[in-house]
Amino acid sequence: GLINAVFIIWGGYLLLNGLGGALPYLALGFGFIGIRISTKNLKLFRNTHHPKTWLFEHLSGMVGGFIATVTAFSAQVMSFMPTFLQWSWPTLVGAPLIAYWLSTYRKKYKAEAI
Numbered sequence: 001g002l003i004n005a006v007f008i009i010w011g012g013y014l015l016l017n018g019l020g021g022a023l024p025y026l027a028l029g030f031g032f033i034g035i036r037i038s039t040k041n042l043k044l045f046r047n048t049h050h051p052k053t054w055l056f057e058h059l060s061g062m063v064g065g066f067i068a069t070v071t072a073f074s075a076q077v078m079s080f081m082p083t084f085l086q087w088s089w090p091t092l093v094g095a096p097l098i099a100y101w102l103s104t105y106r107k108k109y110k111a112e113a114i
Contacts, residue, residue: 001042004034022084029088037064052109059105060098067094 011027014020044053070090078086 007031
C-alpha cells in the first residue's frame with residue numbers, strides 16, 4: 001500500500017509539472033489499483049470470510065502476477081506501440097478476464113461477493 005501511495009504522489013507530481021508524457025497517468029492508474037487491492041486484502045485479513053475466499057484471492061493474484069509479467073515484457077519489447085498501450089494493454093485485457101473467472105467461480109460456489 002505504501003509503494004502504491006508513492007506511485008500516486010509521484011504521478012500527481014509529474015502531472016502537475018507537465019512531465020513524463022503518459023507516465024503520470026500510468027503511475028496514478030497503477031497506484032490507485034494497488035491501493036484498492038491493498039485495502040481489500042486488509043479487510044479480508046480482518047474479517048471472517050467464505051471458505052473459498054482463498055481460491056478467489058489465489059486466482060486474482062496468479063492472473064494479476066501474469067498481467068504484471070506481460071506488462072514488463074510489453075514495456076521493454078513492444079516499442080512499436082504507443083507508450084500508454086505498451087504499459088496498459090495487459091491490464092485492459094486481463095482485468096475483465098479476472099472479473100469473468102471470479103464471477104464464474106462465485107456462482108459455482110454460491111459465494112457472496114467479496
